[in-house]
Amino acid sequence: MKTEIAGIKPEITRQIKFDLLRDMLRIRRFEEKSAELYSLGKIRGFLHLYIGEEAIAVGAMRVLKPEDSIVATYREHGHALARGISMGSVMAEMFGKENGCSRGRGGSMHLFDAALKFYGGYAIVGGGLPIAVGLALAARMQKTNSVTACFFGDGAVAEGEFHESMNLAGLWQLPVVFLCENNLYAMGTALDRHQSQTNIAKKAESYGIKSETVDGMDVLAVEEATGKAIELVRATSRPYLIEYRTYRFRAHSMYDAELYRNKDEVELWKTRCPINGLIASMKEDGILNDHDLSEIESSIALEINQAVEYAEAGKWEPLEDLTKFVYTETLNFEL
Ligand SMILES: Cc1ncc(C[n+]2csc(CCOP(=O)(O)OP(=O)(O)O)c2C)c(N)n1
Ligand SMILES: [Mg+2]
Known part of the structure; x- marks a missing residue:
């Protein structure tokens, strides 16, 4: 874990680290609560927790x-929260309520907010x-200076869509x-059981796309590398790929016997927890104490309680509205 941010004044460094810590803890505690609510049957369907990987969404x-x-x-609760979708509307979405960010029609896997340009x-x-x-491509055609950030997992590199997308992005710059x-x-499925080349960053080279590998457990490293990459993309309008090395601490989804990885491996990665790592380095630098930490925790707990209340108070979509926004003209049955 890096302790300094080059060229930045100590008081600003402190504030940046506080913000990063708070943002990661917000996601961690929100998801712990979500797991609890899933067990209670309040949240249904799938629920994929991001616990362990928070440094990536927050830093990027x-x-x-x-x-x-x-x-x-x-696995996008963290990204949605870090982008600014409110905890209440994410929670309400997972409850399947109308006041959710996707009107309760998407659930955990389909968080969406067009105003925040969070497209799923x-x-x-x-x-x-x-x-x-x-x-x-739309940004290019509209001559805007915006960048598109696309998060995906190691599993996606086995898909044809990964290669087609890399090819077109590289070809059309x-x-x-x-x-x-x-x-x-x-x-x-472990990466080395489905990929002949396990260095994902290297794959970008064959499409003429610059790339690098970054420690995904170090939020400062993520922020620094991603910031540089995004500014390069913005300045040159050329694609870039970052491979963050990270680990999920929990099961793939809510139920998973985890027979494919051993407990020692999980425990080893947990020692690299991005939140604990940042707390330790901040304490070592004398810029965080237990009182600060408990203040952060209480404000997050309050925000979570309010989010759950907001979700509870939301309404279910009336049955007669269920065919609204469905992409068909032929469907015409009575409910
Ligand atoms: C096209 C497709 N194939 C299979 C699945 C089933 N599936 C759901 S999650 C998943 C693993 C994806 O792993 P990865 O991309 O590494 O993301 P992670 O879960 O590790 O965040 C699979 C195979 C799916 N949802 N879509
Ligand atoms: Mg994966």
Whole structure:
């Protein structure tokens, strides 16, 4: 864990680290609560927790501008919260309520907010990549200076869509930054069981796309590298790929016997927890104490309580509205 930010005054460094810590803790505590609410049957369907990987969404989102577009995966609570979708509307979405960010129709895997240019939430592995390339093409055609950030997992690189998207982005020189969250597993399949080349950053080279590998457990390293990459994409309108090395601490989804990885490996990665790492380095530098930490925790707990109340208070969509916004003209049955 790096302790200094080059060229930045100590008081600003302190504030940046506080913000990063707070943003990561917000996601961690929100998801712990979500897991609890899932067990209680308040949240149904799928629920993929991002716990362990928070440094990526938090570090990367800070360096994106409001005019930039974002495409994420189904493990996207962290990205949505870091982008600014409120906890209440994410929670209400997971409850399936109308006041959710996707009107309760998407659930955990389909968080969406057009105003924040947060274009999903994709349940289809690799499905977001061509969308991101399309958004980058639109930005180019509209002559805006915006960048599209596309988050995806290591599992997506096995999909044809990954290669097609990389090829077109490289060929047409589109302003898109591919952000691969390599947590070493795609459900129960380890990366080296499905890829002949496990260095994902290297794959970009064959498409003429610059790339690098970054420690995804170090939020400062993520922020620094992603910031540089995004500014390069913005300045040159050429694509870039970052492979973050990370790990999910929890099961793939809510139920998973985790027979594909051993407990020692999980424990080892937990010692690299991005939140604990930042807390330790801040304490060592004398810029964080237990009182600060408990203040952060209480304000997050309050925000979570309010989010749950907001979700509870939301309404279910009336049955007669269920065919609204459905993409068909032929469907005409009575409910
Ligand atoms: C096209 C497609 N194939 C299979 C699945 C089933 N599936 C859901 S998650 C997943 C693993 C994806 O792993 P990765 O991209 O590494 O993301 P992670 O879960 O590790 O964040 C698979 C295979 C799917 N949703 N879409
Ligand atoms: Mg993975």
